[in-house]
Amino acid sequence: MKLTTILHLLLLLAMFSIELVSAQANISEDSELNNELNYLKAEAMTMHLQACELGQAKSCMIVGSMYFKGEGVQQNFAKAVFPLTRACNQGEIRGCTLLAKLYERGDGVAQDFIKAIQLYQKSCHAGDSMSCRELAQLYEKQQNVAKAIEFYQQGCNADDHFSCQQLLQNYRFSAEP
Secondary structure, three states: HHHHHHHHHHHHHHHHHHHHHHHHHHHHHHHHHHHHHHHHHHHHHHHHHHHOOOOOHHHHHHHHHHHHHHOOOOOHHHHHHHHHHHHHHOOOHHHHHHHHHHHHHOOOOOOHHHHHHHHHHHHHHOOHHHHHHHOOOHHHOOHHHHHHHHHHHHHHHHOOOHHHHHHHHHHOOOOOO
């Protein structure tokens, strides 16, 4: 029964995703289209919430991301924490990155730089270039240039152009007399 329910939800999610993309492509200043888009986002949220409750990591990441960004729902960092934690614990790396950002800023959770660093490291080591960059910037703020360079290098290796620029800037700065 559980597998059938999951498959049914995934099929519905696919159908709503297609409608959502179609609505976004055709949207203009027309308030009727805006209303349709908001309706589709709310329906997608409902479907992803159900899938998340059934343990689907990708849906948990999407729910957390929607709360994090305020897409289709009112922005609510506290509500983003549980689904992002669940997604991260199940290996959805982007969930770890967004969760790290919450801990770094203290949005929806108590500010915890150690937890943020652990989550960014997990995501960075899994290949998420944005996490490498965020981690490097945290180390820069702490005046730990060696660690910042290490993570800018990892971000650059993962094709994050900002990390490459920062890496070059740090090498130039350290080479100046």
